[in-house]
Amino acid sequence: MTIALEMRNITKEFPGVKALNNVTIQVKQGEVHALCGENGAGKSTLMKVLSGLYPSGTYEGQILINGVERHFHKIKEAEEAGIAIIYQELALAKDLSIGENLFLGKEPAKFGIINWEQVYKESEKWLHEVGLNASPELPTGSLGIGKQQQVEIAKALSKNANILILDEPTAALTEQEVEILLGILQEFKKRGVTCIYISHKLNEVFAIADSITVLRDGMTVGTFATPDITEDQVISLMVGRELKERFPRVESNPGEVVLKVTNYTVMNPDIPGKKVVDDISFEVRKGEIFGIAGLMGAGRTELVMSLFGSYSGARTGSVEIEGKPVKINNTRQAIREGLALVSEDRKKYGLVLGMDIKSNVTMASLKSISAGGVINHNQEIASGNEYIQSLKIKANSVETITGTLSGGNQQKVVLGKWLMTAPKILILDEPTRGIDVGAKFEIYGIMNELIRQGVSIIMVSSELPELLGMSHRIMVIAEGKRMAEFKAEEATQELIMTAATGGSDK
Numbered sequence: 001m002t003i004a005l006e007m008r009n010i011t012k013e014f015p016g017v018k019a020l021n022n023v024t025i026q027v028k029q030g031e032v033h034a035l036c037g038e039n040g041a042g043k044s045t046l047m048k049v050l051s052g053l054y055p056s057g058t059y060e061g062q063i064l065i066n067g068v069e070r071h072f073h074k075i076k077e078a079e080e081a082g083i084a085i086i087y088q089e090l091a092l093a094k095d096l097s098i099g100e101n102l103f104l105g106k107e108p109a110k111f112g113i114i115n116w117e118q119v120y121k122e123s124e125k126w127l128h129e130v131g132l133n134a135s136p137e138l139p140t141g142s143l144g145i146g147k148q149q150q151v152e153i154a155k156a157l158s159k160n161a162n163i164l165i166l167d168e169p170t171a172a173l174t175e176q177e178v179e180i181l182l183g184i185l186q187e188f189k190k191r192g193v194t195c196i197y198i199s200h201k202l203n204e205v206f207a208i209a210d211s212i213t214v215l216r217d218g219m220t221v222g223t224f225a226t227p228d229i230t231e232d233q234v235i236s237l238m239v240g241r242e243l244k245e246r247f248p249r250v251e252s253n254p255g256e257v258v259l260k261v262t263n264y265t266v267m268n269p270d271i272p273g274k275k276v277v278d279d280i281s282f283e284v285r286k287g288e289i290f291g292i293a294g295l296m297g298a299g300r301t302e303l304v305m306s307l308f309g310s311y312s313g314a315r316t317g318s319v320e321i322e323g324k325p326v327k328i329n330n331t332r333q334a335i336r337e338g339l340a341l342v343s344e345d346r347k348k349y350g351l352v353l354g355m356d357i358k359s360n361v362t363m364a365s366l367k368s369i370s371a372g373g374v375i376n377h378n379q380e381i382a383s384g385n386e387y388i389q390s391l392k393i394k395a396n397s398v399e400t401i402t403g404t405l406s407g408g409n410q411q412k413v414v415l416g417k418w419l420m421t422a423p424k425i426l427i428l429d430e431p432t433r434g435i436d437v438g439a440k441f442e443i444y445g446i447m448n449e450l451i452r453q454g455v456s457i458i459m460v461s462s463e464l465p466e467l468l469g470m471s472h473r474i475m476v477i478a479e480g481k482r483m484a485e486f487k488a489e490e491a492t493q494e495l496i497m498t499a500a501t502g503g504s505d506k
């Protein structure tokens with residue numbers, strides 16, 4: 001057994017943060033090696049050190065590839081050593097064609113003229129490798145996220161990667177796309193490609209990884225052969241304590257109807273005549289968690305965004321809040337009516353990454369911390385601190401720039417921002433995507449506290465265990481239509497999946 005990669009005593013500091021503290025990891029040739037750890041544990045940072053994004057000299061410790069110490073001063077040098085990384089946030093240029101993305105920076109050229117024919121021919125070969133049937137001339141942005149992910153992998157391969165790093169590759173993928181991705185990785189493994197796999201989804205980790213390294217607070221906890229360890233053990237190593245129950249659902253005593261949606265239909269703004277939400281009716285009561293299940297593309301996000309006034313498609317039907325008909329046309333009105341939406345896409349709708357934590361947290365509640373139009377800065381800081389504590393956001397201070405937080409901690413800032421608006425109805429769209437198990441548990445605890453206070457929660461989630469574990473009622477939609485509704489006690493994964501794939505008329 002050869003060691004393809006060894007990172008020895010890696011220490012990496014940012015101003016005020018020791019992101020990595022003496023981390024050591026050994027990865028065997030041809031294995032899939034998973035990296036697990038809570039949000040902010042240092043997983044992405046370790047991989048950025050390896051990929052040359054953080055150049056040699058900006059960290060301490062050694063990197064050995066096939067036993068030889070290497071110093072990468074830039075990404076290109078790591079690539080030449082066979083290391084390719086697919087970052088947590090996809091980095092493709094959406095306006096460029098697939099082929100252009102694949103060959104960005106290394107287009108085959110003669111006398112400075114790019115040979116496009118060759119670019120596209122070569123691209124086809126790589127797309128075929130990853131099982132993607134798409135013309136390389138298509139704009140990359142026209143592909144769904146799962147396919148963009150495949151383009152990323154094709155791109156990594158076209159650089160002749162021996163070590164392929166995937167940082168949270170499946171956070172935004174459908175079940176089916178995840179299957180395809182795992183299949184591709186199995187295929188690479190057969191060919192001897194070494195893979196480092198970062199994911200918060202432990203079922204995937206256990207399905208694909210040969211060994212698992214756990215990081216906690218920037219330190220290595222240990223490396224284990226997958227057959228020698230259980231999911232529960234990995235969880236307790238990650239969070240540093242036993243986590244007995246994954247979903248702390250509490251009984252609810254639902255009160256009066258807070259939200260009543262009747263015959264709600266939403267049109268696709270781009271395709272005339274196409275409905276994304278089709279004649280949906282439902283009610284949500286005070287103090288309950290109402291789950292919405294469905295496959296990706298079923299119209300769940302469009303439904304909640306439209307209710308929140310942030311979806312441009314025309315709609316018909318009626319919405320009542322506390323018995324009063326409302327017409328919500330924009331986010332400001334939505335907030336005024338007591339709605340809050342924690343969006344699945346934090347970059348697009350939730351956060352200003354260049355601003356600090358306190359500004360992001362207070363952004364939707366400026367009125368409550370201002371007097372005479374002037375923001376009270378002490379109160380802004382106090383509010384920021386309040387959410388750093390209650391949500392356990394891993395950050396130095398309220399002045400930390402949100403973009404420097406780890407992915408999961410950014411998601412907690414979005415949550416803080418909307419909690420601060422003190423909503424009557426809190427809509428959570430994939431609230432725990434990219435969030436570690438410990439933090440998920442904390443978020444569930446917060447949800448329970450909110451319903452105890454009489455808030456109503458609508459939760460859209462693709463993670464069925466979470467939906468089943470936390471909701472009191474679950475509505476299933478498919479192709480924009482309401483397919484079924486289940487009480488918590490009667491719902492099962494099978495019933496929901498059958499309804500979501502159009503198989504039930506309950």
Ligand SMILES: Nc1ncnc2c1ncn2[C@@H]1O[C@H](COP(=O)(O)OP(=O)(O)OP(=O)(O)O)[C@@H](O)[C@H]1O
Pocket residue numbers: 014015017018019037038039040041042043044045046088394395404405406407408409434436
């Ligand atoms: N550019 C940066 N500047 C300052 N601090 C940073 C920077 N990048 C990362 N950090 C900090 O280093 C720590 C480790 O972050 P990292 O992104 O590696 O975590 P992670 O394990 O990938 O978490 P997640 O699961 O949320 O993606 C965090 O405390 C983070 O805030």
Ligand SMILES: [Mg+2]
Pocket residue numbers: 043044045088167406407
């Ligand atoms: Mg990360």
